[in-house]
Amino acid sequence: MSVIGVEEAGLAVEAAGRDPLDVTAAKIRACLARADNQRITAGQLLIEARERVTAGEAGNMGWPAWCSANIDQSYRNVQRLIAVASADDPQTALEKDRAAARERMQLSRETPDSSTRGTAADALEAFDANRLIVPQDVV
Numbered sequence: 642m643s644v645i646g647v648e649e650a651g652l653a654v655e656a657a658g659r660d661p662l663d664v665t666a667a668k669i670r671a672c673l674a675r676a677d678n679q680r681i682t683a684g685q686l687l688i689e690a691r692e693r694v695t696a697g698e699a700g701n702m703g704w705p706a707w708c709s710a711n712i713d714q715s716y717r718n719v720q721r722l723i724a725v726a727s728a729d730d731p732q733t734a735l736e737k738d739r740a741a742a743r744e745r746m747q748l749s750r751e752t753p754d755s756s757t758r759g760t761a762a763d764a765l766e767a768f769d770a771n772r773l774i775v776p777q778d779v780v
Contacts, residue, residue, distance in 0.1 A: 665690050666711035669743025673714060680735060687712075687719055719755055 660668070665686055672683035693699070694707045702710070708719050721738055728734035 662690065662693055665693075673712075680722055681726055681731045683726075683773055684722035684731070687723050688726055691723070705737070 669683050669686045672679040674768050699707050703735045
């Protein structure tokens with residue numbers, strides 16, 4: 642099916658009866674702002690938007706650039722939402738994604754922060770000076 646964009650009052654109106662791309666972006670943002678169960682719907686809308694952007698509906702703008710300009714989420718989160726919505730069982734995929742996110746958060750909390758790591762001075766002190774080759778004219 643081809644989509645013909647028409648400019649009307651500064652907004653693109655689609656001849657195919659679909660919402661203009663900027664309206665789709667607003668719907669995606671609204672879904673993301675609601676409860677987490679809307680993430681699947683947001684992912685489905687992202688899949689539609691990606692197809693439309695890739696087909697050239699957004700002009701010269703590529704998919705990552707369109708996401709950056711229109712979706713208030715990281716590109717990595719956009720990819721995760723698309724993966725969840727594309728799964729054979731989106732609800733199970735969403736639960737797995739949430740579990741993985743909880744696990745990553747737990748690991749990050751268990752990782753010591755930089756204040757407990759050695760300093761550059763400690764690293765230099767531990768350096769084996771015998772392995773350093775210094776040109777004779779420098780010594």
